[in-house]
Amino acid sequence: MTRPPAPPRDLGAWLLTAGLLLLAVASFASLDLQLAALFQPDALRSLSEFLAGFAPPDHSPAFLGQLAVGALETLAMSALGTGLAAVAGLFLALPAAGRFGAVLRPLARLLLNVLRSIPELVWAALLLVAAGLGPMAGTLALACHTSGVLGRLFADAFENLDPAPEQALRIHGAGRLAAFCYAPLPQALPQMLSYTLYRWENNIRAAAVLGVVGAGGLGQMLKYHLSLFQMPAAASVILAMLVLVAAVDGLSVLLRRWLTR
Template structure:
């Protein structure tokens, strides 16, 4: 009985919070179905069909997809290398002061959204894929560095301690005592972030960072919905393929 009352209490509080949120934000869901709203949405959606399948445009989409893949892959790889290095500091392997500074840096890197990093990198490096790669690398370094550090902290220290007691150096003790216990997790985290970065690399094109996102922004700005539809379909296919590849790699290496 007490358990049921507790569930009802929390359910009532959540419902009250939801109603209060709708009231405070002044959300009017009925506006979606009022007047000619549905007809306007339907008309705009119909303008995306049929997708533009001309050979010249498909070649441009293929080039943009390769550029998006390259941006995400290089950005994720750079982030994995930098995150692995910073995770050693963030896990306290080199002292408390280094741990505090590394965690502060990782928090700062991942607190800034990728779009903000991309805007800054566009100002620094100009329009194009280089800015998108740097933006993804900076934000993802903060994410992966924190995840890698947590994996290191949860790894049993006994293998490394045994190697050090046997006379092994710190590098050898880490490579043979600690790294085998966290490598599978590190790879899984990296592949997951690569999946996310594929999607984000497409979005970063809206601030001039290259790839399919920039093509989508240009076509929508010029009201070329049929071309935009082809770009959206290419994004969908690319994400599905990368998700399948990432799942296969995790099963194989996990």
């Protein structure tokens, strides 16, 4: 019984792996990472004193009411920003998938690259100048960045579909719009909804952070109380963020399971 031949070794993969390892080693060597300073007695004492200032969290009824309003504002920012991004991403995904000709495809993909390459914090800083402080700037910042992410994912989903169902409808006389609504769109819809729910999870966390630059919600409350060294109130805001993120994560998992049944 002859042994099967050994699989061929890809020299490019070995070179890429060696290059990544070399880059990691060079990064540790070039950065002045004083990891030992983190475990010095003075550092540990300062850290313990800082963390002790957060206890106990502020649980007064008046402050809990403010937390509820901030949490609802953060939730609304993430939901509205994700919804706007899903609509904009769908419209940008169609030309990016080549459905309007080869000329618009690279232009649409370039626009998607620009939208998702700019982080949410940078979008918020830019939009704060136009929209002012508050949740509107944060919502638009989430929508701009997420439009680029979802548009690219939607375009790839459309390009990976089997074209046979749509071609069959076109051969039997269906128009372009009708064929798209009855073949590619239903095929890609479960995957698109899964992508949208996943981005909603991420946008909950991003919305909580965007408030740090004045975009409303729990993040703005956190910045306010930390700047005044009101640590118990800041601890309550952090706990509210954790509860909100956990709740949305659990809801998203349930929805994705329901969609994929």
